[in-house]
Structures are given as structure tokens and as C-alpha cells.
Amino acid sequence: MSYGLLTPDVPLGPFEGAVVTLWSAQAKDAKLHSMSSCSYVRSAFVAERKVQLDASAVGRLCTQCASYGSWARPGTGLAVFLDAVTGMGLLYELDRCCDGEDSFDDVELDEAASLLLSSSVRGEESAQTGEEDAEDDHWEEMREARQVRESVVAEWLDALVSLHRVLRVVAMFPWLRSWAEPRVQRKSDRLQVLRTRAGRLVTPDALVLAAAVSVMKEPDLPVDDPAFALLGTRGEVADSLMSLWRQWRSAVEDSWDHPREQEYLAYRLTRGMSSRRKGRNQMLERAQVLLGAWAEEAARSVAGDCEERVLAVTLDGGSLSASGRRTSVLEQLSQWEWGVLATYTVSVDWAGTEPVISLRVPEPIAARLLSQSSPLVYEHRDDEKPLAGDRMTALEVGPALGPGVFDDTPVHGRQLLRQEHLRALRDTAGGVEQLYVVLGLGAGVEVMTLGALEQRCAAGWQGVILAAASDLPDALIDAALRPSAAEAVENDDVWARPVYNPEEETFGRSLSAAEGERVLVRLCREKREIRQALKSLALARSLPDLRDLEAVAEDEQGYPLRPFARAVWNGLLAMEQLDLEPFAPEGDEHWADGSGLPLGVLASVQAYTTDAFGRFQGRAHSPGCAHRRPYAGVDRQDEKVSIEELLYAKGFDACSKCGGYAVRRLSDVQVAYYRAAHRLHHLIQISVSDSGTADVEKYLSRLDELCSLDAQAEQAWFPGRGQARQWRQVINRLRAGLQARA
Numbered sequence: 001m002s003y004g005l006l007t008p009d010v011p012l013g014p015f016e017g018a019v020v021t022l023w024s025a026q027a028k029d030a031k032l033h034s035m036s037s038c039s040y041v042r043s044a045f046v047a048e049r050k051v052q053l054d055a056s057a058v059g060r061l062c063t064q065c066a067s068y069g070s071w072a073r074p075g076t077g078l079a080v081f082l083d084a085v086t087g088m089g090l091l092y093e094l095d096r097c098c099d100g101e102d103s104f105d106d107v108e109l110d111e112a113a114s115l116l117l118s119s120s121v122r123g124e125e126s127a128q129t130g131e132e133d134a135e136d137d138h139w140e141e142m143r144e145a146r147q148v149r150e151s152v153v154a155e156w157l158d159a160l161v162s163l164h165r166v167l168r169v170v171a172m173f174p175w176l177r178s179w180a181e182p183r184v185q186r187k188s189d190r191l192q193v194l195r196t197r198a199g200r201l202v203t204p205d206a207l208v209l210a211a212a213v214s215v216m217k218e219p220d221l222p223v224d225d226p227a228f229a230l231l232g233t234r235g236e237v238a239d240s241l242m243s244l245w246r247q248w249r250s251a252v253e254d255s256w257d258h259p260r261e262q263e264y265l266a267y268r269l270t271r272g273m274s275s276r277r278k279g280r281n282q283m284l285e286r287a288q289v290l291l292g293a294w295a296e297e298a299a300r301s302v303a304g305d306c307e308e309r310v311l312a313v314t315l316d317g318g319s320l321s322a323s324g325r326r327t328s329v330l331e332q333l334s335q336w337e338w339g340v341l342a343t344y345t346v347s348v349d350w351a352g353t354e355p356v357i358s359l360r361v362p363e364p365i366a367a368r369l370l371s372q373s374s375p376l377v378y379e380h381r382d383d384e385k386p387l388a389g390d391r392m393t394a395l396e397v398g399p400a401l402g403p404g405v406f407d408d409t410p411v412h413g414r415q416l417l418r419q420e421h422l423r424a425l426r427d428t429a430g431g432v433e434q435l436y437v438v439l440g441l442g443a444g445v446e447v448m449t450l451g452a453l454e455q456r457c458a459a460g461w462q463g464v465i466l467a468a469a470s471d472l473p474d475a476l477i478d479a480a481l482r483p484s485a486a487e488a489v490e491n492d493d494v495w496a497r498p499v500y501n502p503e504e505e506t507f508g509r510s511l512s513a514a515e516g517e518r519v520l521v522r523l524c525r526e527k528r529e530i531r532q533a534l535k536s537l538a539l540a541r542s543l544p545d546l547r548d549l550e551a552v553a554e555d556e557q558g559y560p561l562r563p564f565a566r567a568v569w570n571g572l573l574a575m576e577q578l579d580l581e582p583f584a585p586e587g588d589e590h591w592a593d594g595s596g597l598p599l600g601v602l603a604s605v606q607a608y609t610t611d612a613f614g615r616f617q618g619r620a621h622s623p624g625c626a627h628r629r630p631y632a633g634v635d636r637q638d639e640k641v642s643i644e645e646l647l648y649a650k651g652f653d654a655c656s657k658c659g660g661y662a663v664r665r666l667s668d669v670q671v672a673y674y675r676a677a678h679r680l681h682h683l684i685q686i687s688v689s690d691s692g693t694a695d696v697e698k699y700l701s702r703l704d705e706l707c708s709l710d711a712q713a714e715q716a717w718f719p720g721r722g723q724a725r726q727w728r729q730v731i732n733r734l735r736a737g738l739q740a741r742a
Contacts, residue, residue, distance in 0.1 A: 602673060
């Protein structure tokens, strides 16, 4: 079986005729390659060619590039189409789970089904007759029968997941429908055979009992029974028996076996206990009787014929994996739920983008499915409605995902974005959780993550994608990358050494945007990663509130999918604090040596913290503090305050490890004023001490330098004239004091 080999017969739809860049040797009929470094190239010289995509061009592709070639620009509609079809996509799935020999023939299936069906009966007879070794005689046979069941159910589930994936792709690209229909029908027919085989091996009674056990209340435990005295004190006996109950209930409610098959759990009470311990065997016998009593109670609760109910469950797109790709929702179900689907499925409606499975189940199972927390959402139906069955002739499709949806056409030719388009992008392209520049009818141009864009579209937002971070031109990044970030970063330390003397030119540079770029480049290992990180940084800087970068989408483990590499946060935030002493009011009880200098251009600098005003229990932490959470960055749980607000925040209680907050990196103008303020503050501190009087001339020259601002610098440093006047007044008072001392 070829892994997603694109062949000339595959319809290209609206992408036919698109111009793509390929490579080939000099020969007229030489094979085409997606890259010049393809391992299938057999010539020392290859040339770049602009080729119109059609059946003849596809036929000339080498087999490797036709299966996995990245010969379309990432983020375009063509790239999404090729990713969905080739590789492990549609073409691969169409050939899976269609035919071939079964793992087990009908005779082996009948033998396994007979053993599994009779296991509960033997368990009851053994309990009644006291034949302790009755089950041991059949242990090996039962183990083999369970292996048969697991294998057959896994085959059915794999076929169901495969067909689900195929129909999702066909729904995204409707021109593939008629071409794929015969092969899809073959998969559907095979799926029905596999479901029937799987259903023969799952005992309906066991599924019903598992549902009954899942809602059983905690029983009265025989804590005073002398047989359990070996477990310790009365409290220890209670804890051990409660643990046994919970383990038994957990094992039963997610099992295909009769509850009596879980009596082996009684041996967990004897962990760490010698097999020769007096009373051990009696305790095991009593524990197995207790487990049997719980099983009998579950059986009594569902005695007699149970009323049946019809449920419908919709198969949505699934959840995200750590790589950014969607996994089928079916792969996240419990073993018990797989057994229910295999046993009680009446029909499957494959029409639409989200298939619907119809089930007819006993009342206890219906109650559990409707109330439990499951990746699937079950709905009750008054009566079974006719469904389209297991054919795709009624498949409804939405608008085609062709050119013009993403950034593969001029902006004036873009289509309005739909949820289906974003779902296709999420389903097919790995690592697409990046930043996008979008244009909306109401909000104008914005920068947002793919997850936020999905939420907007779901709420009725109308707009188009202008560009993704990965599509920003490299020339723009080269122009924005300052020399300090590009020069010999391999030999630099990641973090610059601290500078405390404001007279040094590098004072305050660790807070700067330029330093953020250098740190980002240093933290990124690969050149390609550096490019993408710098492009993400360029877009993220345009956001007025960095909390808008909060990860909205989650992977299958529940972790947030970040729109860029972790290092980008170091380019956005300085994980250190400003020294605000020069700007603190003189005589303020919270500041020992404040000079009362105006904050100027620093007043609006953003700071992010968990608690700026002491409103919550515990100390305030910065976004990078390990005391707070395992991932970097800010989200809606953080507070955004200005440095001016933080300066006068009386209740701010900072963490001693992280300083309590991180600041948004400073511009060159802000760094220049920060250094100038500290230089002036340093001179004020000298003037109030007795030392340094011999260097009055040097200090006066520094004051002249700080006072001699041109109109442009003064306007950049101080938003208002009052602050500029305050700055000069402080300098004039200091100059008069120094001159008097001289």
C-alpha cells in the first residue's frame, strides 16, 4: 500500500492550473521534485521550474514527492489540500481497512464468543458450589478469548476512525466526492462486517451491569468483620475496604466482562502480606464473597427486561494532539463505550460533515451515556428516525475550500472566512496555531491566534485573513533584526550580565526590545525556528494587550496550544523589574531614597503580574515565575497595569524569587530616558552625601549633558510640558547645590 501517493486520476478541482515551483534535471521528461535536495534526484544539476499543476505534472512527480512533497507554500489552500490528501491523509486512508484476511476466522470467533458468553455463568456456579479451581482451569482459554475480542474490536474501531477521517476530507473538498465514492462504499461495507464481528464478542449483559455499577452508592462496609482484622485498626480496615470498593467499581464500569470477573481484586488487600500469614486465606475468601455480593446487588438493580431507548451521537472533528493535528473523537472513548457502540449501533448517517450514529440501548446504559462525562454528546430521540444508512450518496457538503480562502491570492480576491475553512486548516496542517493578521468588517485590522479566530467565526465574525506570521517577508525580518541580535549570537551568553552603574552605556539595555530580539535568537536553535519566532514577535508587538495572546485551543491532554515558540515571550517581556527609586516621591515611607523624578515616557510601560494591588492571598508573581505555573506567557488570569499604577500600588507584595511582575520590553527612547533618570538620581544621591565633593566639575558637566535636550528629545521623553519643567527644576536645584559646595 502506497502512503498517500498522489496520482494523475485524483481530481485537483479549483487548484488545477495553479503554478507551483518544482525541480528537475535537464532531460525533457525528467521527474519533477518538490525540492532540489530530494534523495530521488539522480542528476548533479537540477533546475527550478514553474509548472502548471495538472494530471501530466502529477504524473511526472517522483514517488517520494508525490507522497510527502511540500511543494506548495505553507498556509495556502493548495497546501491544505495536499496535506489532507497525501501522506497519511485521504489517499492513505482510502486503502486502509477495506479488505484482506481477517485476523481470526469464524470458527475462532465462535469459540471465543462461547467462552466469553459463558464466563459469567461459570463464575456464578463456582461461587455457589465452592469450586475454587473452576475458573483456573479455563484461565488460559479465557486469556486467549479476550485477546481475540480486543483484536477484533480494535479492527472495527480502526475502520470506523478511518472512514470518519475520509468523510471529513471529502466534505472539505467536494470535487473529490464522485471520485472517492466507490472506495468509500467499499470501506463502509467492510465496516459493517467488522462491527458485526465485534458485537458478537461483547456480552450485552456485562455492559448493562457495568452501567448499573457506575451509579451504585457506596455500600456499608463490614469493618467489624474479624476476617479483616489483619488489615489493622478499625480505621485502616475501613480505608482498605473503601479502596477495594473503588477499585472494583472503576474496573467494572470500564470493562466488557461480567463483574464477577473482577474478583481477583481481592488479592490487593494482601499486598505486603506473607502468604503464610495466619488468617490470610480466610480474609481472601471473605473479600471475594464481598465482591460477589456487590455484583449480585448490581444484577438485582437491573433484573428483568429493561426498557430500550434510542440515542443519537454526533461525531465531531475530535480534539487536538500535541502536534496541532486533530485526533478522532472515537480514539478518546473508554473501553466500555467502544463495546456499547459495537453492540447497540442501529445505523450510521454519514450525510453532512459530522456523521450521526443511532443506538438502541437498554435504559441503564442510556442513563449512563446521557449523564456521564464523555468526549461524545448523546441525545435522546423519541423514536428512531430513518437515517441515510451506511452509504455516502446523501453526503452534504459545504462550500469548497479552494484558492482565495487563505493568503494565496491578492487581497481583493479573498473569500469571507468560515468555520469550515478554519476547521480544514486545523485538521490538516500541523503546527498552525500561529498568529494571523485579519481584516474584519467591524474591528478592522487585528492580530490574533487561530483559536481566537475560530471563536470569532463561531460568534458570527465576518472578515478575511490577510497574512499568517509564517508569510511575513524575510526581508522585513532582516530589516527589523538589529545588529545586536544578529552578531555572533552563538558565542554570546543567553542572558546579559547585570549592569548597575548608570554611567555605563549598556545600563538598562537588558530591558530593551533589542535585547529581547538577541535573547530570542540565542534561545532558538534552528535557523528556521528563528525566522518564524521573529515573525511572530513582529506581529505580537502590535497588540496593545499581550493577554490577547492567551492560548484558546488545547491539545488532547488539555495543555494550551501556544501560537509561537516559548522564546517569543522573552522577546516581548523582560523577566525583570524596573528600578523605580528615582521616580518615587521624596519622603515616601515605602521608598528610602526617592528623588521625585517624573516618570515621563515610562509611565505607560505595561507590567504583567498576578496581583498588582494585594487583593488575593499570597504574593504577586511574574508570568515567568515557576511558583505560578509550568508554562511561560500571560493570559486572562494576569493583571495588566502601567508602571505609574504599580509605583503607587500600596498593596503590591512581590515574590522574592521573580520580583512580582514582568515589563513589556522598552523602546530605545524609553531605555534612554530610564538611563538618564538613573544618572540624575545617582548625582542627587552624591549631592546629599559628604563624598565626591572633589569631583564637582565632573558632576556639573554631567548635569549640563542631562539638561541640554533638544526639542525632539524633550518631546519624546516627556508627554507634557509640566514634566519637562519638573526635570529642569530638579537639575537646576542640584546644580545650585553643587556650585555652592564647590
